[in-house]
Amino acid sequence: NAGVMQNPRHLVRRRGQEARLRCSPMKGHSHVYWYRQLPEEGLKFMVYLQKENIIDESGMPKERFSAEFPKEGPSILRIQQVVRGDSAAYFCASSPGGRNTEAFFGQGTRLTVV
Amino acid sequence: GQQLNQSPQSMFIQEGEDVSMNCTSSSIFNTWLWYKQDPGEGPVLLIALYKAGELTSNGRLTAQFGITRKDSFLNISASIPSDVGIYFCAGVNRDDKIIFGKGTRLHILP
Numbered sequence: 001n002a003g004v005m006q007n008p009r010h011l012v013r014r015r016g017q018e019a020r021l022r023c024s025p026m027k028g029h030s031h032v033y034w035y036r037q038l039p040e041e042g043l044k045f046m047v048y049l050q051k052e053n054i055i056d057e058s059g060m061p062k063e064r065f066s067a068e069f070p071k072e073g074p075s076i077l078r079i080q081q082v083v084r085g086d087s088a089a090y091f092c093a094s095s096p097g098g099r100n101t102e103a104f105f106g107q108g109t110r111l112t113v114v
Numbered sequence: 115g116q117q118l119n120q121s122p123q124s125m126f127i128q129e130g131e132d133v134s135m136n137c138t139s140s141s142i143f144n145t146w147l148w149y150k151q152d153p154g155e156g157p158v159l160l161i162a163l164y165k166a167g168e169l170t171s172n173g174r175l176t177a178q179f180g181i182t183r184k185d186s187f188l189n190i191s192a193s194i195p196s197d198v199g200i201y202f203c204a205g206v207n208r209d210d211k212i213i214f215g216k217g218t219r220l221h222i223l224p
Contacts, residue, residue: 004156033212042216043157043202056211091156093212101145101206105156 002026004094005074006106013082013113021077021109025094032075033093033103034067043091049075050097082113116141120203120215127193128223135201135218136187143205146179146186147212151200160201161188190220198222 005024013019025032030051035043036059045059049069060067064082069075079086089110095103120137127133137146145164149157161172163179163186170177176189186205190197203215 006156031210035214043214045211045213048211056209093157095210095212097210101210101212102159102162103147103204103206103212104159105149107156 004029004092004104004106006090006092006109008109009107011109011111013111015083015113016081019079019082019086019111019113021079021090021092021111022074023077023092023094023106024074025092026104029094029096029104031095031097031101031103032069033095034075034077035091035093037089037091037108046077046090079111082111084113087111087113116205116207116211116213118203118205118213118215120218122218123216124219124221126221126223129193129195131193133190133193133197133220134187135203136185137203137205137215138185139205139213140184141205141207142183143207143213144183145206146177147204147206148175148177148186148188149202149204151202151217153199157202193220193222195222 032049034046047067048056064080066078089108091108093103093105095101118137148160151157161177168179174191200217202217
């Protein structure tokens with residue numbers, strides 16, 4: 001009964017490279033949320049997806065960032081041409097949706113851009 | 115957009131003291147969630163609240179869903195060293211979007 005799995009836990013990228021962050025939701029969960037966290041700060045909403053659909057991407061930067069949650073496989077947060085300011089912890093949460101929604105988080109991916 | 119105001123931002127208390135923190139919003143939420151985050155880890159769900167007025171306990175933790183559906187509080191009784199961390203409130207709106215407060219950092223003085 002695995003929880004939300006994120007990988008990699010740590011990712012180092014040079015400026016200009018691409019970063020791909022993966023999130024496998026809990027079994028039976030069809031809703032995925034991505035959040036970004038800077039040191040000593042709160043969780044900033046980025047995007048909310050259901051299977052094959054982006055429901056709300058109001059927190060995503062307009063350029064270089066994209067997210068998907070395909071019918072099969074994990075949700076992917078993709079950052080193209082990374083810059084130093086992209087360095088942060090990125091957390092994914094999943095929930096079953098519907099009434100009485102509880103969301104559970106993964107351990108996060110810590111992205112460092114050098 | 116919807117925002118949650120979480121207070122206090124940080125607390126310094128003595129071991130054994132009770133702790134109280136709260137979240138307020140101008141928006142209505144259908145569900146309130148409380149999480150704790152330890153350094154280097156993901157947030158862990160502590161308590162979920164689904165009905166206005168609901169009062170729920172989990173060990174030394176007690177949380178309530180405000181009657182107006184615009185606020186919630188979390189109490190921790192008889193704090194211990196492992197309670198140190200960041201506590202986040204989160205509200206789930208009618209579109210299932212989860213909005214987080216900025217967190218309350220709990221410090222326990224030696």
